[in-house]
Amino acid sequence: GRERLVAAFDKVNTHFQELFVRLFGGGRAHLTLAPVDPADPAEGAPKEVDPLEAGLEVMASPPGKKLQSLSLLSGGEQALTALALLFAVFLTNPAPVCVLDEVDAPLDDANVDRFCTLLDDIGASTGTRFVVVTHHRLTMARMDRLFGVTMSERGISQLVAVDLRNAERLRATA
Amino acid sequence: GRERLVAAFDKVNTHFQELFVRLFGGGRAHLTLAPVDPADPAEGAPKEVDPLEAGLEVMASPPGKKLQSLSLLSGGEQALTALALLFAVFLTNPAPVCVLDEVDAPLDDANVDRFCTLLDDIGASTGTRFVVVTHHRLTMARMDRLFGVTMSERGISQLVAVDLRNAERLRATA
Amino acid sequence: MHFARLRLTGFKSFVEPTVVDIEPGLTGIVGPNGCGKSNLVEALRWVMGENRARSLRGGEMDDVIFAGTATRPARNIAEVSLLLDNATRNAPAPYNDLAEIEVTRLIERGAGSIYRVAGREVRARDVQLLFADAATGAHSSALVSQGRISAIIAAKPAERRALLEEAA
Amino acid sequence: MHFARLRLTGFKSFVEPTVVDIEPGLTGIVGPNGCGKSNLVEALRWVMGENRARSLRGGEMDDVIFAGTATRPARNIAEVSLLLDNATRNAPAPYNDLAEIEVTRLIERGAGSIYRVAGREVRARDVQLLFADAATGAHSSALVSQGRISAIIAAKPAERRALLEEAA
Numbered sequence: 163g164r165e166r167l168v169a170a171f172d173k174v175n176t177h178f179q180e181l182f183v184r185l186f187g188g189g190r191a192h193l194t195l196a197p198v199d200p201a202d203p204a205e206g207a208p209k210e211v212d213p214l215e216a217g218l219e220v221m222a223s224p225p226g227k228k229l230q231s232l233s234l235l236s237g238g239e240q241a242l243t244a245l246a247l248l249f250a251v252f253l254t255n256p257a258p259v260c261v262l263d264e265v266d267a268p269l270d271d272a273n274v275d276r277f278c279t280l281l282d283d284i285g286a287s288t289g290t291r292f293v294v295v296t297h298h299r300l301t302m303a304r305m306d307r308l309f310g311v312t313m314s315e316r317g318i319s320q321l322v323a324v325d326l327r328n329a330e331r332l333r334a335t336a
Numbered sequence: 337g338r339e340r341l342v343a344a345f346d347k348v349n350t351h352f353q354e355l356f357v358r359l360f361g362g363g364r365a366h367l368t369l370a371p372v373d374p375a376d377p378a379e380g381a382p383k384e385v386d387p388l389e390a391g392l393e394v395m396a397s398p399p400g401k402k403l404q405s406l407s408l409l410s411g412g413e414q415a416l417t418a419l420a421l422l423f424a425v426f427l428t429n430p431a432p433v434c435v436l437d438e439v440d441a442p443l444d445d446a447n448v449d450r451f452c453t454l455l456d457d458i459g460a461s462t463g464t465r466f467v468v469v470t471h472h473r474l475t476m477a478r479m480d481r482l483f484g485v486t487m488s489e490r491g492i493s494q495l496v497a498v499d500l501r502n503a504e505r506l507r508a509t510a
Numbered sequence: 511m512h513f514a515r516l517r518l519t520g521f522k523s524f525v526e527p528t529v530v531d532i533e534p535g536l537t538g539i540v541g542p543n544g545c546g547k548s549n550l551v552e553a554l555r556w557v558m559g560e561n562r563a564r565s566l567r568g569g570e571m572d573d574v575i576f577a578g579t580a581t582r583p584a585r586n587i588a589e590v591s592l593l594l595d596n597a598t599r600n601a602p603a604p605y606n607d608l609a610e611i612e613v614t615r616l617i618e619r620g621a622g623s624i625y626r627v628a629g630r631e632v633r634a635r636d637v638q639l640l641f642a643d644a645a646t647g648a649h650s651s652a653l654v655s656q657g658r659i660s661a662i663i664a665a666k667p668a669e670r671r672a673l674l675e676e677a678a
Numbered sequence: 679m680h681f682a683r684l685r686l687t688g689f690k691s692f693v694e695p696t697v698v699d700i701e702p703g704l705t706g707i708v709g710p711n712g713c714g715k716s717n718l719v720e721a722l723r724w725v726m727g728e729n730r731a732r733s734l735r736g737g738e739m740d741d742v743i744f745a746g747t748a749t750r751p752a753r754n755i756a757e758v759s760l761l762l763d764n765a766t767r768n769a770p771a772p773y774n775d776l777a778e779i780e781v782t783r784l785i786e787r788g789a790g791s792i793y794r795v796a797g798r799e800v801r802a803r804d805v806q807l808l809f810a811d812a813a814t815g816a817h818s819s820a821l822v823s824q825g826r827i828s829a830i831i832a833a834k835p836a837e838r839r840a841l842l843e844e845a846a
């Protein structure tokens with residue numbers, strides 16, 4: 163299992179570095195396998211990291227910023243970095259369908275735009291079909307087709323095909 | 337300690353029930369103090385709940401739906417219910433300032449509208465000043481004034497006063 | 511093998527028969543809070559063999575059956591079927607000569623679930639293997655539920671390693 | 679007593695002196711991801727006596743001092759001051775005859791924090807008491823940080839009880 167995990171780590175890390183740059187429009191990032199309880203400096207030589215016991219650390223620097231760990235980034239930067247990691251895992255073995263439930267909620271318009279472009283690119287290269295649940299107008303505008311879900315009868319869900327203009331109106335009603 | 341907690345529970349519960357109806361435009365909800373490890377039915381009589389050890393359970397039914405616990409509601413319904421709880425605690429002893437950092441992210445337009453109306457109402461009755469961080473266009477439009485934060489120099493934050501039209505443009509740039 | 515269509519009846523808030531076409535490219539799903547968008551995502555996960563009620567936000571598996579509203583009685587049966595397009599003929603062996611494969615799951619209150627593939631009753635295990643061979647399934651990291659992104663951010667590094675194991 | 683103005687210098691990404699007026703009603707703060715909105719919220723929490731670096735997303739308290747960028751050197755001092763409007767004369771006793779009260783916190787890298795109220799140096803404890811008497815402070819439940827709502831939803835019932843204790 164150890165060799166398989168190390169090989170998977172290398173593949174995911176390569177995809178992650180590339181996807182981070184595409185989603186942020188620059189910057190750099192990488193993954194590391196770190197020991198779960200950091201070596202006690204008094205012990206001298208750093209512990210040999212056993213991948214089967216290690217933790218996956220994410221280091222990232224958005225464009226023009228210093229390299230830092232995931233916890234120091236902003237809410238939107240963390241969400242975008244987590245998406246890069248998820249898609250990096252996905253690209254090692256692309257599935258026929260990918261469903262994303264409001265993953266764009268913390269993103270600003272510029273990041274939503276790059277996120278949608280990435281979905282288009284992945285779909286074109288792997289043939290994956292995407293189902294994207296969203297409240298973001300910009301994301302709606304980038305979809306090939308839209309379904310609206312309404313509860314005109316309280317507590318009963320109904321599906322309707324909508325065009326973008328109707329989708330805007332649907333957002334506005336409860 | 338016990339009497340104070342029970343008195344606080346009653347006050348918060350009364351505010352919570354009223355705020356839930358205002359935020360959802362109907363429905364009903366209430367809080368209960370439940371034993372942390374539910375009584376073993378074999379023991380017969382329900383345990384006397386000791387408030388100092390109990391857990392706070394939230395039961396809610398959005399308009400037209402059955403009463404259920406918080407975990408069965410949708411993402412947006414849970415967020416709105418949690419806001420009703422936070423404001424219920426707030427109203428027992430109103431603070432001079434209230435800061436809300438992207439609490440409207442999972443809400444649809446109709447719920448954002450009721451949320452902003454509640455902020456207006458609370459501000460008018462308690463004099464509390466609100467600082468609201470948001471990406472939601474509808475929330476921006478309901479503010480009395482807007483500040484934009486930009487990073488025109490990478491990594492350096494700068495504050496600018498904006499009007500609504502500039503705020504739209506600010507959303508769009510990274 | 512592609513996902514072509516999802517059909518639900520009596521599943522959570524979708525009491526009436528509902529059909530969702532899944533076509534190439536990007537399909538958006540929109541609507542107000544609480545209208546049933548995440549229930550659709552759960553219907554897809556359920557038909558692919560999800561056996562943990564908690565990851566469908568329920569206490570027990572019967573919680574996926576329409577529980578009734580202020581004006582409608584509860585149901586006792588829920589059914590979801592998924593139509594797979596196998597024009598590219600790359601489905602696992604037993605089903606590969608079919609152009610389309612329909613996977614169905616049906617649950618009856620108090621009586622458990624039945625699975626059918628291409629009309630024949632099969633075990634949950636067979637359905638799970640069918641999807642695992644196609645790099646997908648109920649626990650695929652490509653099914654990103656609401657709140658999953660914040661869970662990945664909040665996770666400890668040792669928990670995030672589990673994502674790598676999926677790629678191994 | 680009202681909050682009137684926040685002034686920051688060298689605090690996180692606000693290296694240049696920045697003034698935020700807090701007026702009656704609703705003040706909105708907008709801007710792209712990563713531009714510094716949540717840093718402003720943390721500046722307010724910090725000047726009111728926050729003493730846990732983790733709740734300001736840092737490893738140690740020196741992490742609030744501007745750490746430098748690709749083009750600017752790091753700083754060694756961060757300062758935040760909060761102007762309180764006491765026209766309603768309801769501030770705690772020692773300060774109640776002042777129409778305005780300025781609370782300042784200054785940190786120097788490796789040397790810890792100094793607090794000043796109305797120009798005189800005081801202990802962290804004095805600042806915390808000043809705000810506690812005004813039903814606010816660094817740990818007030820009315821300061822809702824990003825992600826706090828999802829944390830309340832995910833919390834166990836016993837953890838949610840802590841909210842009640844604030845109201846007791």
Ligand SMILES: Nc1ncnc2c1ncn2[C@@H]1O[C@H](COP(=O)(O)OP(=O)(O)OP(=O)(O)O)[C@@H](O)[C@H]1O
Pocket residue numbers: 317398401402408409410411412413521522523541542543544545546547548549550573574575576577578656
């Ligand atoms: N077995 C059931 N029978 C009937 N209704 C159900 C059942 N299970 C869940 N529901 C209803 O489904 C609703 C939740 O739907 P869902 O989570 O899909 O909403 P959503 O569209 O994703 O909303 P949001 O935008 O807030 O995330 C709940 O209000 C709940 O009452």
Ligand SMILES: Nc1ncnc2c1ncn2[C@@H]1O[C@H](COP(=O)(O)OP(=O)(O)OP(=O)(O)O)[C@@H](O)[C@H]1O
Pocket residue numbers: 224227228234235236237238239491689690691709710711712713714715716717718741742743744745746824
């Ligand atoms: N000590 C520091 N010195 C310089 N920059 C810092 C410091 N601490 C944090 N930052 C920077 O501040 C940025 C985060 O800002 P913040 O969290 O306020 O963004 P935000 O506007 O809230 O974004 P979002 O909309 O994504 O929540 C990070 O990118 C980080 O690099």
Ligand SMILES: [Mg+2]
Pocket residue numbers: 263410411412547548656
């Ligand atoms: Mg949802």
Ligand SMILES: [Mg+2]
Pocket residue numbers: 236237238437715716824
């Ligand atoms: Mg933020």
